[in-house]
Amino acid sequence: MDEQIAQDVGAKLKALRKRYGMSQRQLAEKAGLTHGTVSFIERNKISPSIGTLRQILDSISMTLSDFFSDNQEGENDFFYSTEDLLEVGSGGVSLLQIGKNLNGLPLQILLERYPPGAETASTPYRCRSGEEGGFVIEGEIELTVNGSTRILKPNEGYLFPVHLEHRMRNIGEVDCVIVSACTPPA
Numbered sequence: 001m002d003e004q005i006a007q008d009v010g011a012k013l014k015a016l017r018k019r020y021g022m023s024q025r026q027l028a029e030k031a032g033l034t035h036g037t038v039s040f041i042e043r044n045k046i047s048p049s050i051g052t053l054r055q056i057l058d059s060i061s062m063t064l065s066d067f068f069s070d071n072q073e074g075e076n077d078f079f080y081s082t083e084d085l086l087e088v089g090s091g092g093v094s095l096l097q098i099g100k101n102l103n104g105l106p107l108q109i110l111l112e113r114y115p116p117g118a119e120t121a122s123t124p125y126r127c128r129s130g131e132e133g134g135f136v137i138e139g140e141i142e143l144t145v146n147g148s149t150r151i152l153k154p155n156e157g158y159l160f161p162v163h164l165e166h167r168m169r170n171i172g173e174v175d176c177v178i179v180s181a182c183t184p185p186a
Contacts, residue, residue, distance in 0.1 A: 009090060010044040012067060013056065017042075020060055031059040049091035051121025051167070054186065058128060064088045064095075065102045065185040085111070092118040108185035110134075112178040114141060114170035124165035127186060132166075133159035134180030140172045162186075 017027050017038075028038040032055065040046040041056075048056070050064075057067055068088040080098050089095035094113040102108055112134070124144055135157040142151050146164040151171070160166065162182065170176045 009048065009053070010042045013038075014042040016060070016062070016067070027056065027059070031056045047091050049119065049121045050089065050093055050095070051123075051125040053090045054127060055125065063102075063185050065097060065108055068097075069101045069103070089113075091120075093120060102185040105185065106183050108182050110178075110180045110182075112176075112180055114139070114168065114176040114178075116170055116173050116175070119167060119169035121167050124167040126165050127162035130162050130183045130186075131159065132162050132180060132182040132186075133157065134178045137177040137179060139170065139174050139176030141176045141178060142169045142171045143167075144169075 017024065020027075022030070024038045024042065025035045028035045031038070033052070037046070037048075037052070038056070041048050041052075053067075054064060057064060065086075065088060068086055084100065085096040085098060086100045087094065088097050088110075089112075092115060094111075096111040096113075098109045098111075099105075136152045136154050138154060140151055140153050142149060143158055143166070145158070145160045145166045152158060
């Protein structure tokens with residue numbers, strides 16, 4: 001992951017925590033993490049996995065999309081160039097979102113890139129509600145949903161309710177590229 005994005009995660013998380021009037025310990029407890037984890041993320045000593053960042057944001061009812069959004073999108077934007085894609089990934093996983101502000105929209109579309117060894121979380125995690133689906137474009141991804149694991153290859157896909165425990169992991173030797181959609185935006 002780009003170093004500037006990692007720094008933005010730490011600074012944004014710290015600003016968000018302060019806006020909610022919470023100490024690092026309070027946020028950590030609410031998210032079910034250690035104080036040290038939150039502290040290291042805020043100081044950019046570690047880059048959180050997607051699962052860890054979602055866990056933190058879920059504890060304050062915020063989506064990844066809202067966390068990374070800069071709210072500069074027009075209401076009549078229908079077409080998006082490379083500059084209009086918002087990086088909402090973390091922990092080595094690139095998640096490029098179509099559109100910068102999904103506030104109030106029911107759908108999130110992502111171009112996902114997993115380098116070899118990258119994963120969404122070290123253990124499966126759950127989200128609040130909704131569905132997620134996608135197609136593998138390049139490479140292979142190991143997907144675990146509700147205890148079932150499968151390796152998906154190009155032109156294979158998936159669809160599952162996100163309240164089930166899930167995790168993605170690239171166990172291959174080349175990048176895995178996926179086009180995915182989820183409702184509501186994560």
